[in-house]
Amino acid sequence: MSTMSFSDTRVLTGRSLRHILRSPDTIITTAITPIAMMLLFVYVFGGAINTGTDGSYVDYLLPGILLITIASGIAYTSYRLFLDMQGGVLERFRSMPISRSSVLWGHVLTSLVSNMISVALVIGVALLMGFRTGASFGAWLAVIALLVLVTLALTWVAVIAGLTAKTVDGASAFSYPLIFLPFISSAFVPTSSMPGPVAWFADHQPVTAIVNSIRSLFDQQPVGQELGYAIVWLVGILLVAYLAATALYRRKAN
Amino acid sequence: MKSPTLTAGSIEVVGIEKSFKDLQVLRGVDFRVEPGSIFALLGSNGAGKTTLVRILSTLLRPDEGTAQVNGFDTQSAPAKVRESLSLTGQFAAVDEVLTGRENLVLIAKLRRVPNPGALVDELLERFSLTEAGARRAGTYSGGMRRRLDIAMSLIGNPSVIILDEPTTGLDPQARSEVWDTVRELAAAGTTILLTTQYLDEAEQLADRIAILHQGVIIQNGTLAELKALLPPSTVEYVEKEPSLEEVFLALVGTDSSTGGNKS
Numbered sequence: 001m002s003t004m005s006f007s008d009t010r011v012l013t014g015r016s017l018r019h020i021l022r023s024p025d026t027i028i029t030t031a032i033t034p035i036a037m038m039l040l041f042v043y044v045f046g047g048a049i050n051t052g053t054d055g056s057y058v059d060y061l062l063p064g065i066l067l068i069t070i071a072s073g074i075a076y077t078s079y080r081l082f083l084d085m086q087g088g089v090l091e092r093f094r095s096m097p098i099s100r101s102s103v104l105w106g107h108v109l110t111s112l113v114s115n116m117i118s119v120a121l122v123i124g125v126a127l128l129m130g131f132r133t134g135a136s137f138g139a140w141l142a143v144i145a146l147l148v149l150v151t152l153a154l155t156w157v158a159v160i161a162g163l164t165a166k167t168v169d170g171a172s173a174f175s176y177p178l179i180f181l182p183f184i185s186s187a188f189v190p191t192s193s194m195p196g197p198v199a200w201f202a203d204h205q206p207v208t209a210i211v212n213s214i215r216s217l218f219d220q221q222p223v224g225q226e227l228g229y230a231i232v233w234l235v236g237i238l239l240v241a242y243l244a245a246t247a248l249y250r251r252k253a254n
Numbered sequence: 255m256k257s258p259t260l261t262a263g264s265i266e267v268v269g270i271e272k273s274f275k276d277l278q279v280l281r282g283v284d285f286r287v288e289p290g291s292i293f294a295l296l297g298s299n300g301a302g303k304t305t306l307v308r309i310l311s312t313l314l315r316p317d318e319g320t321a322q323v324n325g326f327d328t329q330s331a332p333a334k335v336r337e338s339l340s341l342t343g344q345f346a347a348v349d350e351v352l353t354g355r356e357n358l359v360l361i362a363k364l365r366r367v368p369n370p371g372a373l374v375d376e377l378l379e380r381f382s383l384t385e386a387g388a389r390r391a392g393t394y395s396g397g398m399r400r401r402l403d404i405a406m407s408l409i410g411n412p413s414v415i416i417l418d419e420p421t422t423g424l425d426p427q428a429r430s431e432v433w434d435t436v437r438e439l440a441a442a443g444t445t446i447l448l449t450t451q452y453l454d455e456a457e458q459l460a461d462r463i464a465i466l467h468q469g470v471i472i473q474n475g476t477l478a479e480l481k482a483l484l485p486p487s488t489v490e491y492v493e494k495e496p497s498l499e500e501v502f503l504a505l506v507g508t509d510s511s512t513g514g515n516k517s
Contacts, residue, residue, distance in 0.1 A: 088347030095311040095341040
């Protein structure tokens, strides 16, 4: 059974990766907005922002930009899933002798691949803009692992949106608040500069813990408790979204 | 896929009821489809045809009653049912981004066909899609899409094929192509359940016709049996004029290899 679903997942992932190969613009558009934001913040606002650190602003900013990249990239998963549902393709798969979860996993793994490509593009531009890190191989692996976890958690949220959407626009609209969330975190400015209640929110939402962890890893600083918070948040979101998405998918059979 | 049991390829529906909230769509449906026959479920829009099709293909659970496909119960052995049948839904469910060939290969891989390449070549040939095979399915005409859709359903040799309104929205040529395909399939021993709202389609194709009306089967029989329900016909002499369809087909030709092809 598990080897069967693994093979089905592989075939279905291959299928949606082909979709991405045929429309590489989805990866480019995912990367363009975060890159534009990075240019704007580094070359326009950055000079006026006091981060209280010695490094350059692009070093400070990059972790948050990477999260925005992922938050905008996952919307394509809802979009593709919605189109599969609308066109009857999902129905065809569900009436075939294949493992049911493989249909969703195919989309999720595709999201992982395409988001990692977008993230690599954004990091490439950041390097051109002067981003530097002395992070060890291990620290890089930890950063990548965190970004993979972020992508998986948010993609499962996107699956819920795709399965419940009534229109194409609705399928991707859910990601706007996610893109906005990094602005009320330590991604662009230190939370200590915000008024009390806003700072409290920023300090207690997952983006701050994730951003600070990635920043420390790039900065060769000890990550401390925040990495723990980040992982607990992400695993929590991942589990809840995964269970909700698979339950929704099963309930569609009734 | 021939097997010696009596249930091979059959469909058995007993007392199926299904409601959506307060709306009772199916109110006790019973019928049986004999192996290798063509069974038409005739009904107007909203009669409950698609709901019934979804129950048979394990996409929906009935509130009451049982449905068996190929001798397997849709609720206790859904995996076996899915192995036994192929569903061709109301909207040609093809992946528009993939080419026709890639669509077929995808299904062949999912159905674990040992040598997908050879089978796919054969299917493209059989459905006059060899030239179009390298083009994205999104560029196909309605008739080509439907042909590809049906070709996808044949992969894995299911003993039962369910066609939900297979010719809705097709032009006359594409429609007669689909009819030919259905006849070929039945001749090869596949059991076919098709739903339709077109009376002539049921008349042309089906061994048995069941009329689904307001959630129940109100009549079930052969065409001759159904015709016998009305008073015997009287003989009238009328001048035979060609139907518009005959004129249309005579003018544009019925060659299926060019029919429905955009290019």
